[in-house]
Every structure is written in C-alpha cells, then in structure tokens.
C-alpha cells in the first residue's frame with residue numbers, strides 16, 4: 001500500500017537503461033506534471049558528473065546524496081514525475097515520495113541498450129552488473145505499486161502509466 005499517495009507524484013524506479021528518463025519526458029508532455037531526475041539534480045548540485053562523484057568520493061557517499069534527495073522530495077515536492085537512479089530503492093523506501101512504477105526490463109535488454117557503459121560505473125563489469133540486477137529485482141517489485149513491462153515502446157509505456165494514475 002502506498003504511504004504517501006496524496007502527493008500526486010509519479011515515481012519511476014528500475015534498473016539502469018530501463019527508460020526512466022525517456023518515459024519521464026513523455027509523461028511530462030502527457031500530464032503536464034514537472035519532471036525531476038535524481039542523477040541530474042545531484043550532479044548539478046555538486047557540479048560533478050555521477051562518474052566523478054563515484055570515483056572521487058565513492059559509492060557510499062553517492063548513496064547519502066541520493067538519500068538526501070529523496071528526503072527533500074518527500075517533504076516538499078508535489079504533482080511531479082521523479083525519475084530515480086537505479087540504486088535509490090536499495091537505500092530508501094520510495095513509496096514515501098509518491099505512487100511508484102517499476103519499469104521492468106530483462107538484463108539482456110540492459111546490455112543491448114548500453115553500447116557505451118563508461119558513464120555508468122556499475123555497468124563497467126558485466127558479471128558484477130548481473131549480480132546487482134538479480135539482487136535488485138525483488139526490491140523493485142516489493143517497493144512498487146505497479147510493475148510496468150518496459151520492453152515496449154515509450155508511448156505504450158506512458159499510456160499504461162497514465163491509465164493507472
């Protein structure tokens with residue numbers, strides 16, 4: 001059950017390359033809600049790329065920044081679409097921020113969609129990435145209000161989400 005459904009926020013969760021940013025932009029066009037992207041905001045606030053934050057400060061530091069981002073959303077953001085970095089559900093109960101949609105894709109599609117993995121530190125080693133993917137699937141499922149088949153084209157995904165809000 002959703003903990004904070006009165007915020008009217010749409011929360012997009014899912015593994016890297018599941019299409020959260022693309023779906024978020026299309027949802028904005030469709031619903032008029034504002035869009036917020038955790039990676040973009042963290043990166044802008046620190047004037048550093050995500051890769052640089054990982055390499056200079058480490059993953060644990062990055063997760064703290066993600067946690068702070070989520071707390072600020074929970075307390076102040078309404079009527080928005082929040083696209084979350086793939087690791088956020090491992091450190092935060094995303095249901096506190098709004099209605100949660102899990103964009104589900106098989107690992108093979110993650111690989112297909114990431115010809116260039118250099119800008120995602122956790123995808124640089126495929127075996128490691130598969131382990132993370134497998135460990136996270138259940139977390140994403142448990143924390144979502146809806147599991148969305150994200151292998152379809154973005155328009156169909158958006159229509160599916162809009163029909164559920």
Ligand code: S3P
Nearest residue numbers: 015016017039085086087120121
């Ligand atoms: C991460 C996902 C990335 C980014 C960082 C870590 C993860 O975001 O936050 O590289 O732990 O899954 P996207 O899911 O938007 O690629």
